[in-house]
Amino acid sequence: MRAGHAFLVLLPVALSLADCRREAPPAAGSGHPNVLFVTIDTLRADHVGCYGHAGAATPTLDALAARGVRFATAIAHVPLTGPSHASLLTGRSPLGHGFRDNGGYALPVGVTTVAEDFRRAGYRTAAFVSGFPLDRRFGFDRGFDAYDDHLPRGNDPRRQPYVERLADATTEAVLRWLSAPLPAGARAAPFFLWVHYYDPHAPYEPPADLRARFPSSPYDGEIAFVDAQLGRLLRRLEERSPRTVVLVTADHGESLGEHGEETHGLFVYDATLRVPWIMAGPGLPSGRVAGVVARGIDVAPTLLDYAGLPARADVEGRSLRAAAEGKDQADAPAYAESLFPQLQYGWAPLHAWRTARFKLIEAPRPELYDLGADGGEIRDRAREEQGRVDEMRRHLRAAMSTRTPSAAKEMDAETTERLGALGYLGGGGAPAPGSALRDPKDGVRLVTRLGRGMETARTDPAVAIRELTAVLDEDPKMLVARRTRAVAYAAAGQHAAAIADLRRLEKEGHLSAEDGIVLGDNLRFAGRSGEAIRVLERTARENPRFAQADLSLAEVFIKEGRRADAAAAYERVLGLVPDHIEALRGLGDLALLEDRPDAAAARYGRILEVDPADAGAMTKLGVVRMRAGRTEEATTLFRKAVEREPQNGEALLYLAGALAANGRPAEALPFFERALQAGQKSSMALNGLGLTRLAVGDRPGAAAAFRESLRLDPKQPDVARTLAEIAAASPSN
Numbered sequence: 001m002r003a004g005h006a007f008l009v010l011l012p013v014a015l016s017l018a019d020c021r022r023e024a025p026p027a028a029g030s031g032h033p034n035v036l037f038v039t040i041d042t043l044r045a046d047h048v049g050c051y052g053h054a055g056a057a058t059p060t061l062d063a064l065a066a067r068g069v070r071f072a073t074a075i076a077h078v079p080l081t082g083p084s085h086a087s088l089l090t091g092r093s094p095l096g097h098g099f100r101d102n103g104g105y106a107l108p109v110g111v112t113t114v115a116e117d118f119r120r121a122g123y124r125t126a127a128f129v130s131g132f133p134l135d136r137r138f139g140f141d142r143g144f145d146a147y148d149d150h151l152p153r154g155n156d157p158r159r160q161p162y163v164e165r166l167a168d169a170t171t172e173a174v175l176r177w178l179s180a181p182l183p184a185g186a187r188a189a190p191f192f193l194w195v196h197y198y199d200p201h202a203p204y205e206p207p208a209d210l211r212a213r214f215p216s217s218p219y220d221g222e223i224a225f226v227d228a229q230l231g232r233l234l235r236r237l238e239e240r241s242p243r244t245v246v247l248v249t250a251d252h253g254e255s256l257g258e259h260g261e262e263t264h265g266l267f268v269y270d271a272t273l274r275v276p277w278i279m280a281g282p283g284l285p286s287g288r289v290a291g292v293v294a295r296g297i298d299v300a301p302t303l304l305d306y307a308g309l310p311a312r313a314d315v316e317g318r319s320l321r322a323a324a325e326g327k328d329q330a331d332a333p334a335y336a337e338s339l340f341p342q343l344q345y346g347w348a349p350l351h352a353w354r355t356a357r358f359k360l361i362e363a364p365r366p367e368l369y370d371l372g373a374d375g376g377e378i379r380d381r382a383r384e385e386q387g388r389v390d391e392m393r394r395h396l397r398a399a400m401s402t403r404t405p406s407a408a409k410e411m412d413a414e415t416t417e418r419l420g421a422l423g424y425l426g427g428g429g430a431p432a433p434g435s436a437l438r439d440p441k442d443g444v445r446l447v448t449r450l451g452r453g454m455e456t457a458r459t460d461p462a463v464a465i466r467e468l469t470a471v472l473d474e475d476p477k478m479l480v481a482r483r484t485r486a487v488a489y490a491a492a493g494q495h496a497a498a499i500a501d502l503r504r505l506e507k508e509g510h511l512s513a514e515d516g517i518v519l520g521d522n523l524r525f526a527g528r529s530g531e532a533i534r535v536l537e538r539t540a541r542e543n544p545r546f547a548q549a550d551l552s553l554a555e556v557f558i559k560e561g562r563r564a565d566a567a568a569a570y571e572r573v574l575g576l577v578p579d580h581i582e583a584l585r586g587l588g589d590l591a592l593l594e595d596r597p598d599a600a601a602a603r604y605g606r607i608l609e610v611d612p613a614d615a616g617a618m619t620k621l622g623v624v625r626m627r628a629g630r631t632e633e634a635t636t637l638f639r640k641a642v643e644r645e646p647q648n649g650e651a652l653l654y655l656a657g658a659l660a661a662n663g664r665p666a667e668a669l670p671f672f673e674r675a676l677q678a679g680q681k682s683s684m685a686l687n688g689l690g691l692t693r694l695a696v697g698d699r700p701g702a703a704a705a706f707r708e709s710l711r712l713d714p715k716q717p718d719v720a721r722t723l724a725e726i727a728a729a730s731p732s733n
């Protein structure tokens, strides 16, 4: 049985290796344009100005539509980031590519991406993504010469680290790539560049000016921010690479409360499936609105067409060039699904069949909508139009039973096993409608409570624990509620309770890679380092493309004083992701700890090459310079770090210390005070403040700082003595 599996898996690998021989690159100027493909996460079409949203601030997208083509109706196949991007990049529906849910799935090895097509044709390929679901471990890097998935840790302890890169930082990285010289020996060739922005994804927290401009709709503020950043990118392209085809779309929309859903993922209504599709550039007419229904699977063949390249035969979508140019092109039906309710909640999955006018949603209680008359999908017509339901169901079932098995041959064993376990393989199509599973529309009330719990898991864990416990009391199979409650317990410092929830998931066979990290971290915080190491080592072994396990492992090793093991874990991360910022930082910190300043400086310097705005690396490089006696250079670095992150306590403290040590106590004072306000309340910081106050003649202030320092750490004889001397020198009271 296993051998049979292995054979099926090996066959397409061999085929795709044979395909990897590149054709001769097209000579520069041979007519192939550059291609810029932009996906804006969570952008629903009707929140863009040119799609009719009066309150939108989207001048870049509106101008792009004015000089190019806009598809009035564009449809995503899945309301989830990973699966939908898989369709955009492969030209296949989820039935065809097999990537059915975020996390737990990866793009199967036998499925070809459009980036591979472009690379084979001699294009330079690069991608810049901004959200964790597109991390390279999910296989989206296939076909890209450069895949930049650097996500900053962030400085907000209420937020999960490494989840999002903001649009300005992503744009900076793209602009650096665009202006970098070609690698030595590389021939000038057109590029295929994919840029993904994540900002409109919840939580909606636009920069301050846009928050003020959109007080009641911060989601629109996030969209406006991305639009402005996209504007910067397009202006640079216009200057340097005017022959570029640009296509902007989204992976899915956002419900914003429609049908009781706040965000996306659960339902397959148009609120989360209708997205914008705007394109412009060489060969495209201007100011045209195309009426044909555009589907996610049509993106890849359309891009290839405009680049003068053929689409592969196994692509399910088609080029929409004819429609874009105003010629007749008939509508094609779209398949859509969400297995999220099944995989995450244990409820019934949703499958949909959408024609230009009607949509059938297959659920325990099926729904039918007339999109022409009822775009909001309010009035379910399934009962009164049974004939249409039956007919559309036949198409849906046919699609589900014919496409899945062919794709399954190209899937890796793990994906095949997962789909098999769900009943998606073997020609059966989907689990039968009317099954005993809960209909997602009946569970939406629970989802609202779950959403509240997820939002507050880090900011207000007591509320989150209450909400999530209520959800679990009603439906103990809701895995998301349990894994989120573990995060809330951890935030509340209740590590034993967090561990109990995660061990239960483990026992039931539902411990995801992310859960493994949370479990490892809780064990570490609970002082159970040995268990933490075992869990994290197993997570790393079972998820070899998942860098986070080794990062957490390194932290446990450091705590245990096993520096060589920590360094080895960081090096393994660099083996996966050569410029992983946190691994570079960890190795820099270890070198600093072991007094190897050159090695430390090299690591921090590398971080600043990748992300010149990294305040942490600036600060640590400043420490290295300080130790080498290069005080001025150090002070400059600390100052830059503080400018970049005015609340960075570490940078504030080092800047204050450097100024004080350099005979500038008056300048140092406010930075000591800001460092303390930013949470750097240590005896070291207080002693620095005390000495600096003494230097400017503020004896009472100095005494207060020393007293507080002694309260934190009474065993400081020097400080006690200084305090006594101040008291002795002061006039008696």
Ligand SMILES: [Zn+2]
Residues within 6 Å of the ligand: 041, 042, 080, 081, 082, 251, 252
């Ligand atoms: Zn998304």
